[in-house]
Amino acid sequence: MARLIRTEKEVEGRREEVWLVVDEDDLEQWPAGPRNVVGRPKTRDDGLARARGQVRFTADLRFPGMLHAAILRSPYPHARAKRVDLDHALAAPGVRGAIGPGDAPELSATCEYEGAPVAAVCADSMREAHAALALVDVEWEELEPLLDADEAVARGKLLEEPRHHERGDFERGLAEADVVVEATYRTQTVLHNSMETHQSICRFEGDVLEVYTSTQYVWGVRREVAKTLGMPADKVRVVCEFMGGGFGSKNSPGEFTYVAAELARRTGRAVRCALTRREEHIAAGNRNATIQRLTVGARSDGTLTALGGEYVNAVGADGWNSMTEGPMLMLYECANVRSTTWGARLNLPPAKAFRAPGFVEGTFGLECLLDELAAKLGLDPLELRRRNHADRDPGGSEAYSGKNLLECYRRAEPHWERRHEVRSRSTATVKRGVGMASQVWFGGGGPPSYAWIRVGSDARATVVTAMQDVGTGTKTTMAMVAAEELGIPAEDVTVAVGDSLRGPYATLSAGSSTTPSIAPAVRAAAADARRQILDMAEQRYGKGVDFDLRELLSLLGNSQILGTGSRGPNPAGMTVLTFGVQVAEVAVDVETGEVTVDRIAAIHDVGRVINPLGASSQIEGGIIQGIGHTLSEQRLLDPGSGGILTTSLDAYKMPTIADVPEIVTDLIDLPDAQLTSLGSKGIGEPPIIPVAAAIANAIRDATGADVRSLPISREEMLRALAEAKEKARGAATSV
């Protein structure tokens, strides 16, 4: 029975009150532990086809007569195109269309960052399109760029009003402290670099605009494109069957979609607009740099009395001011907390969400600060964290729907204990150590999301939902849940996703919300079908009689059992979060500054685990991406002009397989008793959150050096080692 409710919706820390129509989700949770299908490791339904290159990504799609579009972008961080002349480009070989500022949404003569889209051409081939870009005649007026985040804050160039949080009395908390530690942490700008670049193919079929796109949100693209182009939403069809990664950078249509749509409208042809790898490095979003000026006060027993943070997010020309202060507000019990977060507006490409935006950066600062405090207090870092465990949500008075962080700490102990042995293997030049960091994040998902299911006479089922599988294995997860509920093997369930014309609404794949949002809807749809099957069985065999499912369903012939399901509401008055802890082991060559991560143990609490294999893959992926963020990745700028210098995969250094350590994953796997019929939360983002701090803390353990800036490149490592040596000498002198 549909019910209209007023509820709070959260995506990656952004909360809003919304009206929602929800169905009651009255299914009992399954008991904890592995079931017939759910809770047992399963390889992906499309894994082999992916490995063989047989699945078709958006990048693989071609349509008859399709044209290729290329985008002219601002070469300057701050400029105005005073005049844009498309005539020469239009006359170039193969060119079929050209558009300039104002001709399509997001094409503008005012350029607030390098790579800002100005004009576009489409041609018979991508080569011709790119060649024609050089013929677009632009008269540029260069303007002074603003590149420094602190300067932007001082000058009031902000994305929005500074965000303040205050609980208790920070100053009093400091006065009560026996020890105070202050430190400034910095994180760099990093890039998503999805394997599949941002791209769309648009074509008009009658009055329907078809958008084949690489997206994390089929329905969001449909809504935004329809709204922006003034079309009825059902006249926009969005398709994304297979996706080559997004990591937060593909939540909205993007200029490439609007360019393709407008050129498709003008030419009557299918138009493909695919970003190059170079464009991907410049104008496809990023995790913004941060400056974090942090303070912690504690009693000598480790009890936190005050936490303070001044956070500057170097957001770029636009984007959003992510919740870098989140971990400080949410991770520990502390009565007195004060934070301010500025979103510095700069002439740099806009930040986009990137796998736990804000929390990756904020956790690096906070969890390093905690270890610096532990060192000053002479306390064990794990014990310090235990003593400050929050039993209730410190941000409000709400209870947690479920929290097993203490169990994570308990399971971390054997990994933590290894530090004595690890340290003992240090040599004169290679120092070894172990560090840890905790993690808090959202990941509860929420309504609405819907699924349909059909069961045929062959006892096979098809789940239909216009959800996207962004490469995380969502389809396999859905098949497992449906199979479990129906009592059939997962191999007998087909899952159809990624087409707004052919399935009901499903949420965006962001905020670790895909599984906790769609999986309960799939279970509800399967349960709906199952109830109908039981009705049928009662009519055929009598009440309460055991029956053979295949025999019963074989009676169906061409008839089908159809079920529908929806995601019910989140528990009222409760905070739904994910938690975890990671323990890193590193080796530091103190002469060359080389850091080697030897091992990371990751223990995470995300409720019930539906597919342990898929979940551990997510953890491994998050840790590897985190290692890149920690050690080698950085977008570099020319300090004079603000031009982006790292525009290729050899200049911008993502980790390779040789950088990947031994990764040990451990999932608590207890259903969150308050959350949906599954008790499952998301695992996409939690594993990247504590990586940087765990590694930095391991480096401190190994060498005594405080690394406070990411990436921990050779020069940062050598600088920190020299500083530590200087400090030790100073200490020795003062004694």
Add this chain to the structure above:
Amino acid sequence: MELLRASSLDEVPGGLPLAGGTEVVPLLREGLLHADVLVDVSGLIPRGIDGSRIGGGATLAELEVDPQVPAVLREACRLAASPQLRNMGSIAGNLLQSTRCWYWRLGYPCRLHGGDRCHARDGEHREHAIFANDFCASAHPSDIAAALVALGATMRTTRRELPVRDLYRLPTEDDRRTTTLEPGELILELDVPPADASTYLKAMDRKRWAFALVGVAAVRRGDETTVVLAGAAPIPWLLAGPLDESTPLPGTAYKVEIARALVERARAAVAG
């Protein structure tokens, strides 16, 4: 663009020579090289390894596993690029790589492009040179070149024989080139004299597939050890004196520290 295949060395038509293509193709794509005609010379350049003689067309992948090849060169090959690139890239092509300086690669009007200033010197230069960086601070990317210069290898081209060391020249106001190879001249073969002991050590931003922040090639013959650095100067840099003579930029001072440690380790590794 046209791709021709030359049938003999006497009949190489005018055009841009192409062997493995791992450097030329990206440079063409980026608009840093221009050619209407590419000439595939991979069938003409000698390949294979025979004692001290190495065909210019030998791939890095072949070299890294061949026991006839001195350790310093094997290691330099093994630590270069990725397996895919090493399968395609030839040793001769590797010697002719252009710098990875991002200003040069992005077409800034720098000195190597004929401009009047080095953008790296007062710009972002963490990957740049610590020696001979006054005119142009670019760093030479080839591990293999450092190894060959350290070995005292010589090469035969379509026009002459010369020490590998003489293939390289520092760019000057009057002549911005970093090699002495003339247009149309092709490297055919290398002669690599044996060493008593040799090694190559390399510091990178990640464990594999990165150009050297500092590469150290060390070769000992008798009592004499030769050390050549990669990633340290606009050309492979023969270390004649102490590292104190280096002239690091603010952002490359750390490289001197790394070089000091690696040179010491390399010397120790080849010590008799």
